[in-house]
Amino acid sequence: QERVLGGRALPQLSDDIPFRVNWPGTEFSLPTTGVLYKEDNYIIMTTVDKEKYKCILPLIASGNEEEEKDYKGPTPGELLEPLFKQSSCSYRIESYWTYEVCHGKHIRQYHEEKETGQKINIQEYYLGNMMIKNPLSEPEGQMTPYYPVEMGNGTPCSLRQNLPRSSTVMYICHPEAKHEILSVAEVTTCEYEVVILTPLLCNHPKYRFRASPVNDIFCQSLPGSPLKPHNLEQLEKQQEMMKMPFRRVKEEEMHSTKEEKFSSIHKPVAVGSHQLLTVGTTHISKLTDDQLIKEFLSGSYCFHGGVGWWKYEFCYGKYVHQYHEDKESGKTSVVVGTWSKEEHIEWSRKNAARTYYLREDGTQTVRMVSHFYGNGDVCDLTDKPRQVTVKLKCKESDSPHAVTIYMLEPHSCQYILGVESPVICKILDTADEYGLLSVPS
Numbered sequence: 001q002e003r004v005l006g007g008r009a010l011p012q013l014s015d016d017i018p019f020r021v022n023w024p025g026t027e028f029s030l031p032t033t034g035v036l037y038k039e040d041n042y043i044i045m046t047t048v049d050k051e052k053y054k055c056i057l058p059l060i061a062s063g064n065e066e067e068e069k070d071y072k073g074p075t076p077g078e079l080l081e082p083l084f085k086q087s088s089c090s091y092r093i094e095s096y097w098t099y100e101v102c103h104g105k106h107i108r109q110y111h112e113e114k115e116t117g118q119k120i121n122i123q124e125y126y127l128g129n130m131m132i133k134n135p136l137s138e139p140e141g142q143m144t145p146y147y148p149v150e151m152g153n154g155t156p157c158s159l160r161q162n163l164p165r166s167s168t169v170m171y172i173c174h175p176e177a178k179h180e181i182l183s184v185a186e187v188t189t190c191e192y193e194v195v196i197l198t199p200l201l202c203n204h205p206k207y208r209f210r211a212s213p214v215n216d217i218f219c220q221s222l223p224g225s226p227l228k229p230h231n232l233e234q235l236e237k238q239q240e241m242m243k244m245p246f247r248r249v250k251e252e253e254m255h256s257t258k259e260e261k262f263s264s265i266h267k268p269v270a271v272g273s274h275q276l277l278t279v280g281t282t283h284i285s286k287l288t289d290d291q292l293i294k295e296f297l298s299g300s301y302c303f304h305g306g307v308g309w310w311k312y313e314f315c316y317g318k319y320v321h322q323y324h325e326d327k328e329s330g331k332t333s334v335v336v337g338t339w340s341k342e343e344h345i346e347w348s349r350k351n352a353a354r355t356y357y358l359r360e361d362g363t364q365t366v367r368m369v370s371h372f373y374g375n376g377d378v379c380d381l382t383d384k385p386r387q388v389t390v391k392l393k394c395k396e397s398d399s400p401h402a403v404t405i406y407m408l409e410p411h412s413c414q415y416i417l418g419v420e421s422p423v424i425c426k427i428l429d430t431a432d433e434y435g436l437l438s439v440p441s
Contacts, residue, residue, distance in 0.1 A: 018324070018332075021055075021217045023228040028220065030056065037218075044222075051225040058215040071205050076147040079200045080171060083179060090196060092181035095394060095425070096357060099184050101194060104131055107151055107167050109184075111360070123360060127184075127192045128167040129153040146170040147201060157190035167192040173201040182406065183418060185368075185391070186355055195408075292423055294439055303419060305405025312336075312407055312417065316437075320373050320388050320417055322407075336415055337373025337388035345434050347372035351389075353435030366428040368393045369435035379413030388415040392437075394428055395420035 084104035110124035128151025154165030177197035201207040295301035302315040376386030403421040
């Protein structure tokens with residue numbers, strides 16, 4: 001329900017934005033970095049025992065509108081201007097194609113081969129050749145935490161009556177990025193979506209990177225009330241007591257699980273107040289390739305990814321979970337989607353479950369398969385179950401056991417989970433018409 005505060009309506013709280021209540025006492029100054037706070041943004045809370053607290057809420061609860069309203073800096077288009085002005089280009093090398101994004105100029109997909117006599121043979125397509133809209137004009141009513149630039153007028157597409165290829169380039173803030181291409185996806189035939197990570201957008205409150213989307217609420221006791229409610233103190237003591245005997249068991253279990261065998265080397269990309277996109281490369285265990293493929297396809301070997309607040313677990317043909325673990329409150333888990341073969345087949349009738357690329361000799365090879373996992377936990381914002389499209393792609397890597405996982409949330413509680421790994425390279429060509437994979441013979 002909506003609660004009114006200081007004449008402002010408080011927004012609906014969503015379970016995707018975690019809050020943490022602190023009891024700092026009266027001598028306390030509000031944090032000045034991260035989420036925004038204002039002294040007059042509070043509610044008075046009274047417990048059943050008539051203890052009173054003044055709780056200062058983060059302005060994030062109002063979807064950052066406050067901060068965005070006060071923002072007087074450059075527009076996203078102006079922040080990105082150096083990229084467009086310097087004619088700089090970014091590259092992504094995949095097993096066959098190389099992608100070249102020259103910001104604001106063109107997007108090219110090409111493959112080079114040296115023939116005899118040092119002649120270089122180039123096969124290339126332009127996926128977009130000029131900006132359709134000037135990036136300095138702001139997209140209207142845009143709620144997403146990426147800044148889109150439309151590129152049109154690419155190489156004509158023979159599969160669509162020679163309509164020119166076109167792309168949307170989505171710029172996303174990441175403080176440590178160097179304008180790299182995170183992904184290139186063919187959304188429908190000859191229409192592409194390119195995601196670029198850049199630090200340039202991070203100065204804008206709407207696109208800002210948040211290291212952790214946990215939002216602190218500070219509750220100060222009013223005169224005559226204890227620092228923290230009495231009942232809460234008791235409850236926390238009981239929980240502590242109950243945890244003691246289980247701690248040892250948990251540690252032993254931990255060491256026996258397969259997931260313990262990977263080390264993580266990755267950075268989260270947190271977008272706005274949601275962790276809309278989390279990227280991670282993880283090195284998975286040293287099983288032999290055949291064993292790994294069998295266990296992955298049977299759903300008993302799961303991929304994990306993501307850093308920051310939410311992490312992700314993907315078990316093929318079973319489910320996608322997002323979870324958070326901490327020492328105090330244990331594990332919070334959200335079911336993003338569960339597998340049903342019937343539902344996926346139904347979905348694949350309207351969506352591309354397999355996408356191909358053409359080899360030079362004219363043969364086709366599977367580039368990516370997409371699987372639908374529906375029926376997740378019900379979403380507060382939409383009152384509908386969460387659902388996720390899992391995109392499995394081949395990623396050549398020096399380490400045969402590397403897996404990169406990224407999560408996008410283009411619409412509330414409708415997710416895209418990208419999973420790229422050398423393990424997948426070995427099984428993509430087994431995809432049937434529904435994109436379902438099997439152990440290579």
